[in-house]
Amino acid sequence: MPTDQDWTNVWPSASTFKWSVVPFPVRQGYVKNAAENEGVIPSKYANLELMKGPNFLHLTPAHIKKHCAVLKQFCTKWPEGLETYERSRHHFPLETTTCDYLFSAPSIRDDRARIATLKFHLSDLTLDYHAKDKFIRLVGRRYDKETDMVVFESDRCPLKSQNLEFLKFVLTAVFFESWKKESWEDLKELVDMENYFWDINVSKKTCLTLLKTIKAIDDVSSSEEGRLSYLPTDVSDDEALCCLPEVVKYKVAVEELINEGENIETINKYKNTVKELLNIQSKIQ
Structure with missing residues (x-):
C-alpha cells in the first residue's frame, strides 16, 4: 500500500492487526533454534502473535486530532471566573471521585466501581475554634493536618451514587455535630487545653500590666527615648489595649512559638514583635 495515504482512513477504528495494510515492517514471535525459520523472528505476514494482542494504530495523533475536531462542536467555553484552582475551589469546595472499570469477562460487574470518595479542605467550612477542634476529633485519621484535607471514602452501598449520598450525609452530620456543645465541655480547665491561648493565660495579664507601668513612667518622664507612642492616653x-496592632502581633507570635515549637521562624517572629512592643531599637544590624 502507498505510504503517503491518509492513515485515519485506512485504520479508522480499533481492529485486529492486518499485515497487508500496515506500511512498515514489524516482527513478533519466538524461534527455538537457528534451524527454525532460519533463526529469524517471524515477519508480519500471517503472524498470529501480532493478531493476538491489541494495538493502538487507531489512536495516532492524526486520529486524535480528527476526534477532537468533531467533538469540539459539542463543547462549551470554560466558565469565566474559574481560571485558577483557587477560584474553582472557592465556588466548588467539594471534590468527588468515582471510578469505572472496563474489561472482557462473562460479567461486567466490578465491586470496585461502587467506591466513592469525597474530599474538601477543612478551612472551607464555617467553623469556630471549638467546632473545628471537635470536627477534627470526630473524623480522626481522615483529616491531614499538613494539607488541611479531609477525605471520606465509602463502599458500603451497592451503587456509587448511593455511596456519594451517604458521604454527603456523613459530612452534614459531622458538621452539625461539631457545633454542638455539651454541658460537660464547660468543665475544661486551663491545663486541659490542647493548645496555648494567650487570652486565657497569665501572659496576657503580665503584658498589659507591663504596658500600663511603662505608660505611667512615660507620663512623668521628660525623655522621649524609648517612649511607647502607640499607647493611648487612657490605658x-x-x-482596647488588646486590640492594638503591636499587642495583637505579640499575641500571635507567642501562640505560634508555644503551639508550633521553637524554630528559626517562630523565634525571630517573637523577637521582632517584642522589640516592636517595647520599642527596643537594635544597634546591631
Missing part, C-alpha cells in the same frame, strides 16, 4: 481599658 485602663484592657480590651
Whole structure:
C-alpha cells in the first residue's frame, strides 16, 4: 500500500492487526533454534502473535486530532471566573471521585466501581475554634493536618451514587455535630487545653500590666527615648489595649512559638514583635 495515504482512513477504528495494510515492517514471535525459520523472528505476514494482542494504530495523533475536531462542536467555553484552582475551589469546595472499570469477562460487574470518595479542605467550612477542634476529633485519621484535607471514602452501598449520598450525609452530620456543645465541655480547665491561648493565660495579664507601668513612667518622664507612642492616653481599658496592632502581633507570635515549637521562624517572629512592643531599637544590624 502507498505510504503517503491518509492513515485515519485506512485504520479508522480499533481492529485486529492486518499485515497487508500496515506500511512498515514489524516482527513478533519466538524461534527455538537457528534451524527454525532460519533463526529469524517471524515477519508480519500471517503472524498470529501480532493478531493476538491489541494495538493502538487507531489512536495516532492524526486520529486524535480528527476526534477532537468533531467533538469540539459539542463543547462549551470554560466558565469565566474559574481560571485558577483557587477560584474553582472557592465556588466548588467539594471534590468527588468515582471510578469505572472496563474489561472482557462473562460479567461486567466490578465491586470496585461502587467506591466513592469525597474530599474538601477543612478551612472551607464555617467553623469556630471549638467546632473545628471537635470536627477534627470526630473524623480522626481522615483529616491531614499538613494539607488541611479531609477525605471520606465509602463502599458500603451497592451503587456509587448511593455511596456519594451517604458521604454527603456523613459530612452534614459531622458538621452539625461539631457545633454542638455539651454541658460537660464547660468543665475544661486551663491545663486541659490542647493548645496555648494567650487570652486565657497569665501572659496576657503580665503584658498589659507591663504596658500600663511603662505608660505611667512615660507620663512623668521628660525623655522621649524609648517612649511607647502607640499607647493611648487612657490605658485602663484592657480590651482596647488588646486590640492594638503591636499587642495583637505579640499575641500571635507567642501562640505560634508555644503551639508550633521553637524554630528559626517562630523565634525571630517573637523577637521582632517584642522589640516592636517595647520599642527596643537594635544597634546591631
